[in-house]
Amino acid sequence: MVKKISATLLGAIAGCFLVTGVASAAEWRAWNIHNDGHPNTAAMDRFAELIDEATKGEIKLQVFHGGVLGSQPDALEQVRLGAIEIGNFNLGPIGPMVKEANLVSLPFIFKSVPHMFRVLDGEAGQTIAGAMAEAGVMPLAWVDAGARSFYSQKPINTPADVEGLKIRVMNNDLYTSMISAMGGNPSPMAFSEVQQALKTGVVDGAENNFPSFKNVGHYEVTTHYSLSEHLIIPECICVNTAKFNALSEEMQAAVRGAAEEAALYQRELWAVQSEQARKDVEAAGIKVNEIADKGPFQDAMVKVYEDYLAANPDMAALVEMAQSTE
Numbered sequence: 001m002v003k004k005i006s007a008t009l010l011g012a013i014a015g016c017f018l019v020t021g022v023a024s025a026a027e028w029r030a031w032n033i034h035n036d037g038h039p040n041t042a043a044m045d046r047f048a049e050l051i052d053e054a055t056k057g058e059i060k061l062q063v064f065h066g067g068v069l070g071s072q073p074d075a076l077e078q079v080r081l082g083a084i085e086i087g088n089f090n091l092g093p094i095g096p097m098v099k100e101a102n103l104v105s106l107p108f109i110f111k112s113v114p115h116m117f118r119v120l121d122g123e124a125g126q127t128i129a130g131a132m133a134e135a136g137v138m139p140l141a142w143v144d145a146g147a148r149s150f151y152s153q154k155p156i157n158t159p160a161d162v163e164g165l166k167i168r169v170m171n172n173d174l175y176t177s178m179i180s181a182m183g184g185n186p187s188p189m190a191f192s193e194v195q196q197a198l199k200t201g202v203v204d205g206a207e208n209n210f211p212s213f214k215n216v217g218h219y220e221v222t223t224h225y226s227l228s229e230h231l232i233i234p235e236c237i238c239v240n241t242a243k244f245n246a247l248s249e250e251m252q253a254a255v256r257g258a259a260e261e262a263a264l265y266q267r268e269l270w271a272v273q274s275e276q277a278r279k280d281v282e283a284a285g286i287k288v289n290e291i292a293d294k295g296p297f298q299d300a301m302v303k304v305y306e307d308y309l310a311a312n313p314d315m316a317a318l319v320e321m322a323q324s325t326e
Contacts, residue, residue, distance in 0.1 A: 026059045028243075030086035031075040033067040038211075039273055040088050040143065040235070041065050043266030047086075047237065050258035055251060061086065080136035082240045087137070090145060090235045091128075092170060100131035100318060106308065107178045108298045109322055110232040113147055120234060124321040132236075138244055139236040140259035144270040147229035151213060152205025155289045156226035159183070159300040168194050168206040177304045178230065182297075191216075198222060207231070211270075214277040225281065225288045228297060237263060 030048070034040045048061040069075055069084060072093050078084040080097075095102030103109060103124070110116040119125060120142045129139045150156045152165060163183030169175035171188040179186035187203050197203045198221040206218065207230070213219055237259045244252060282288055291297075309316050 025057055028059055028061045028085035029069070030061055030063040030088070031067070031069045031079070031084050032063055032065045032088045033072055033075075034088075035066045039266050039269035042269055043143065043262045044088055044237075046265050047258055047262035050261055051255060054254035054258045058251065059255065076137065079238060079240050082136075082242055085240050085243050087238050088143070088235060089137070089238055090233060092172065092233050094132065094137065095172070098128075098131050098135045098137075099312060099315065100128045102174070103128060103315070103318055103322060104233050105172055105174045105231070106319070107174070107230045107301045107304060108294070109319070112229070113144060113232055115325065116232045116234060117142065119322045119325045122321075122325055124318055124325065127318055127321070132238070133241045136241050137238045138241045139238050140244075140256050141237045141263035143235045143237060143263045143266045145233055145235045146209030146211065146270065146274055147227075148207045148209055148231040148233070149226055149228045150205055150207045150230075151218060151222045151225045151286075153223050155224045155287065156205075156228065157289065157291055158296050161226075165204040166202070168197060168203045174304065174308065175231075177307065178301065181300050181304050194218065195221060210274045210277040210281070214281050219281040219284055219286050223285075223287060225286050227288065227290050228294065230297060 028051075030044060032040060032044045044063045044065070048063050051059050051061050063086075067075070070078065072089065075084060075087050076089060076093065076097065079087040079089075091101050091104045095105050104116075110119060120128070125142070132139055150162070150167070152167075154161070156162060159182040162179065164185070166185045166187050167179045168187050168189055169179055170191075176186035176188060187197075189197060189203075194203070194206050195217060198206060198218060205222065207228075208218070210225075213225060219225075239255070239259075244255065247255065278288065305319070309319065
């Protein structure tokens with residue numbers, strides 16, 4: 001009888017441990033604006049697998065794609081407050097909330113996408129990440145969003161080619177100043193309105209990366225894509241700072257490692273998709289022109305930088321840090 005009772009008790013105790021183990025697993029949610037087929041969607045799904053594996057099931061991540069948990073501004077606020085644990089965000093909308101993050105929205109601050117990653121992997125990136133963490137949105141890893149270039153009904157090879165054109169830009173003072181500095185007419189509008197605006201001539205051109213240019217059909221209503229690469233705005237896999245800091249050092253390392261591996265996976269997918277998107281639009285008849293000398297574009301931005309630093313003098317050191325990165 002004693003043996004039977006002991007066996008029963010041991011079984012009950014073991015069952016309790018199993019139940020407790022399941023109950024103690026953290027259930028995290030992640031926001032992603034992109035849909036199926038996008039590199040970030042595949043990378044975020046991979047992140048969920050990696051985080052489960054790295055934490056031995058102690059953190060379960062459910063990723064919600066297509067912005068179903070809200071718009072990017074809404075999701076940023078939810079992650080900041082901890083209502084959502086993880087978000088895959090573009091740094092552009094983070095700039096108004098974290099001034100250090102606005103560095104990436106300065107035209108031509110980066111020489112190339114590889115240069116952008118070198119900046120973010122260095123002291124400047126640490127400064128940006130620290131400021132974002134203080135705001136409640138801690139970057140775990142940086143992901144690629146390509147370089148944004150102009151597309152219109154004519155090739156753009158110099159700033160003079162922008163003069164007089166109505167160019168759609170995102171709603172950010174730095175972007176409108178950029179177009180104005182080249183003599184163009186900036187036209188901020190929602191991304192969903194751009195296709196019709198290009199088709200009807202409400203705007204003469206817009207700017208974006210190759211995958212977006214192709215995937216939303218803007219190549220159908222323009223003729224030229226000019227590789228100005230004037231904006232290189234990265235994205236991040238971010239976590240609520242308080243939730244991350246509450247983890248043990250071992251768990252923090254596991255979560256960060258999973259994010260970094262997922263980010264590398266995203267960069268590989270992005271490179272493939274971007275190259276394919278260029279081939280697809282060229283096959284459809286779009287003329288892609290390389291810009292051998294971007295110096296005149298950069299020179300045109302001098303006033304933009306002067307005005308920006310006059311309004312944000314404490315950003316001068318960070319700008320210098322980025323520009324001096326080899």
